[in-house]
Amino acid sequence: MNFPKVLTDEHIRAAHEVYQDLSKQHEISIALVSGSLAFGLGHGTSDVDFYVRTVGDTPLEDRVHLRRGYAVQINPITDEKLAKAIEWAGDDSEFTSTNRRMLEVQDDVRKFAIRLTRGHVVHTDDEGRGLLDQLSVDVIRRRVIARQARDTGIHLEDATGALAAGDHDTAYWATRIALTHAIEAALAASDDLYVGRKFLLRRLKRVKALSDVQPQLLGALDVPWADAPAGLEESEEAERFGAAIQERTRLAAYVASAAVLDGWNESMSALAPPRTGTVGPIRDPFHCLMRFGDGIALTGPDKGFRVGEEAARLWFSLDGSRSLDDIGELGSSMRDGVAKLVEIGAAQR
Template sequence: MDSIRLEGLVRELEGRVSFDGFELVVVSGGTLSGLRHAYSDLDLYAVPKAGNTVESSLHQISGIVVQLNVISRDSFDQIIETYRSFRISTIDKSQIHDHLRWQKLGSRFVTGVKVHSTDRGASEFNQISRDAYRHLVMTCSSIQMGRMLEDALGGLRSSDLLIADRAADIALAEGLSVVLAGVGELHYGESLLWRRVFTHPALSHLGHELYAMTRITSTNMSESSQLIRSIVARCSTASFLASKLVLDAWEVEAERVDVDLSTVMGDGVQRSPFVHILRLSDAMSLTGLDKAYRTNIGTANAWLQADGRTRLPESVEEQFLRRGLLVNLDEFWR
């Protein structure tokens, strides 16, 4: 939506609902971000001043549905505290639960445009850290991806391809959430994942190839070698892309994801598709199957390069194999 039309809609709403009773008003959501569909509305998020009892409301303005979402003072205080800084550590993971509760609203404030504020509202808006939100998405989605990678492997090992196939799909989606946060695309919307992949300039060149990975179907779940390869490929791609962005785009958002997806999975001994790199505020680890090995950037990069084509130093390869960080994919093709 262009800025002139947006300003007109906001001013029309302000004529109906005075902004004087709010500390902060932010416009955000899919319509603003260019991710709208036929039933999308324009969302405004407003934090009322003390004593203002105005309620959320819908307005029809120039053919656009404009929704005013009133956020209580208590909720806004919790959002500020959740996204003030990234604090998930090896001994305190409580911020994960706070993020899962406030992820949608946090996204709306992080990606939104401030259209009205008092001095207090402006100060509080600035306390919501984009980097903290980005790091929380990357870490929480990495954790959920890891759970699904484990389920996918469990399904493969027990010949239950229904479980493995579904888990691989979720793992790829969570991995792509890590990647999107890594390139600075922070809009929240579960149904919008693929649209975000296809439209973001840092990732759109990979869209068709990634999407094609989810279109493999089989009528014989118990014997389908094609489906098994698809499951392993989705897991490998999710693990590789998420781990690469956790390494390369933690400090600074990546401008482009330069990878050749055809080289992510090789033959023979290579990085396990069921392991990934996880970053906390005080540690980095190679994680998988309920095990985590503290690591550093150099070792993590060495693991990431183990694609079945590039041989690692023998001592490093032996250590990785002993810890289950490398795997021979031939076992899945037998």
């Protein structure tokens, strides 16, 4: 059976009917249809998520209305929830390397803010329109990139520690988690914003900017050892899991760092597959870029460094395809920059 994956006219008509009923009992400031259908991610049991803000003291009941064969789920917009959403998505000028509070905002706040930026507006009064206008997709994109890049780095560090202990199971899974965070960063950088890991593959497959790197990402997310026999020796585990761990690590750092560099100020238009050469310096795969409103950080296991954008792009460009002499021809500062990156362990000659 085929189910609608996007918001249709029938969904909107169903919501309008519910709005007409509610408006007889409440003064409504905002009425907006959003949710998975509005983001093109609907499935067979998707409700029509209807976000409603009322004016006055009469509480709005959180319930489902059946209209035109669809379940229209009322999601009351409270002033408290809306204020938290606007704080997170309205202005990121306060977000610096010393003020990272917004990185820890709960998923329900992020989900709520993102959903309010996309959907079909059934009704707003002047106050409601003004409140919705405070939510910025550009701010949200940067917020999500920053958080997902941070979490990519955290799990790459976990993988480093696991490998040092000979724990290939943990390293394998930590790099898989790191890669999912990196993909989330790249999706956000491409202006595909949503909160809900279950739709990760659908979103990855539909984003044109990631189409060239998509086959590698999908392959690296797979679990190839479901039939692995019990009791493998450590050397056998390393051989069996090593290639997958290495590929996930390389891709996670590359994808998250690309999002930080090319999706921060504007939507990322394309991401080429990573290259791995053997003739020159190459970035360390356990290092990753993250970003704040006041600069960029290059993070690695148990350490992090503030870097300028030129140094960050130099590090990102080190894919082993250019010799040190070729890089040196671009200027002595480039050669010195590579030497510094090698010195701090962020690159290898």
